[in-house]
Amino acid sequence: MLIASIVCLIGIAAQAAAPFQDLAARATAAREANDVPHAIELYKQSVDLNPRWEEGWWYLGSLLYDSDQYAAGRDALKHVVQIDAKAAPAWALLGLCEFETGEYSTSLDDIRRAFAQQLDPQMESVLHYHEALLLTRLGRFDEAVKAYTWFVSRGVKNPELMVAFGLAALRTPRLPKEVAGDPQRFALAGQAAYLTMLRDYKDANETFDHLLQAFPRAHYVHYLYGCFLLAAKPDEAMAELRRELEITPASGAANAMLAWVLLERGDTDAARPYARAAAAQDPSLPLAQYVWGRSLLEDGKVNVSIEHLQLAEQRDPSNIETHMSLATAYSKSARPLDARRERLQTLEMLRANAHENP
């Protein structure tokens, strides 16, 4: 009786497996024959029969992505990462689908999940580009500019990249396709920023001249030029930042940068109004929180300064200056253990930097 039951169960399973295996084989054949619509249909039927078939979901997702069916592709790829959380290509393609469907924040998260795994070089390049685009679109311009260093260090350069880089450099939360009608300003800004990162200061300066002549009243052109001048010509840099504030009075970034230069010069009184304005105008900007926190610290308002410095640290933990100021603030507020932690972290970051950039 028992044997009969087992034989019966095996028979039922075999009947179920036979159509799945048949469907899977036909889906594969259609895909290999480049019959994409048919392959998509067959993969859909296959995963309906066997929802744990990771390979089926993967091919379904990638075929849907290739056919510009991003929402459906996203849904298929979510199954892949549910089955295998370490499937880097699936996270990557999922992020790219979400990029296309306009789910920018989720897209960025998923692309970064893909980075945590091993990727092939071509996919890595695509993902770095999209990461930078997403950071720009989400208004995280400073992080976006940092993301473009990946391309600068590899000598990757093309017109689309320059426009994209220019959007980040001019703090414009748009994608290149959204400024397709007027890309010149961004292309020039991207070129100038790229050359600056290459330390080709002569050509960068010439490009800035073109940019300033062509777009003297455009938002963030003077800000960008001011940032370029900061190290070598701080007085001229401050003048450019002030010009930016005439054009963009509510710019948290320009106010924050000006405050930072003044704080570095030890002129807390002059820095204070800019720092306060920066924190009010752009509270999500780490530099704004940092300069306002540091300004408060130097005014002796230690406890409230800690609140702002902590916000700056949360939003940009890689900024050594924030850890340094927090160490001082904690030390002044009878929190020696926290001060020591921040100091040790600063020194550790310094050592890591020295190791990476000997």
Add this chain to the structure above:
Amino acid sequence: MRILSLTVGLILAAQMGHGGQAPAAPLTCATCHPAQAGPQPETSMARAIQLPAVDPLFRSHPRLDLKIGAYSYVIERRANEVTYSVTDGRDTLILPVHYAFGVGSQTFVLEREGRLYESFVSFYPAIDGLDRTMGDQQLQPKTLLEALGRDVTETESAACFGCHSTGAVAGKRLNLSAMIPGVRCQHCHVGALDHLAAISRGKLESVPPKLKQLSPEDLSNFCGQCHRTWETVVRNKWQGEVDVRFQPYRLANSRCFDGVDQRISCIACHDPHREIVREDKTYDAKCLACHSAGAPPSAGMLAAHAGDPPSAVVMKTCPVSTSDCVTCHMPKVQLPGGHMFFKDHEIRVVRSGDPYPN
């Protein structure tokens, strides 16, 4: 305040003599503050710059010479002038020594065609002679002028004289005509001259800020303006044994440093108005102020034991000794290329074979 007014009034009356006659001697800082201003001129800080005519070095060593590679150096005293010469065998540069920086080890400042030079060779008591100036070990002079010394920028000159003398820097610019050699009262006590003038007129309003009321963290930053703050060392990425000179930095790295505990500050151990005390035993009481049974717990100790009963919060004591603490816990470290040792102010338990902590 009333007691202070009476005291000052008495001193002023004594100065004025009976019947409001002209003062017997000019009012100085020492008139009212003899304990501080009396011994201060004899300190090393007060002699941080010495004029060659009165520098004891040139009395004991009227001629110093050294050959480094192709260049021969002679520093020679003739009457009241000291000259510094360098020759390559064909040509010779001879310049008067304008200033000698330091008390034991000395580096010389020369002037040529309106520019200041730091001498390529310095005097070191440990070898009782000349050697390369610290920091110049890697330099390989290619010309006689380079062999003479290092051309010092205006900013660097202002920083050097700003710390080694008094009144030489106004608005970040160097003004040697106003310079008083060494660190004198008004160097630290900003406003002391106005205070002196006001006191001469019998007015008490212009009292300079009381530095001893600063917190340890603020004092470290105050003294660190010359001895280098923790932040200055971090920003300049000075790492390795060379940073042992920067006591506020090293102290802040100590596990026991607490920015609000007056038992661990620059002036808890050192009286800047008196010459540094070099007997290790002298500092035992400072260490035992915290590290002895019954010593009040520090803020850090309380934080580490938050929630514990008060009896559990006990300051650590040394299991080895209660004397000569600094010989073990603040070892002497040789300054690379400096022919001198500094007490490491990173107070710690030193284990044999441990690398120098950065």
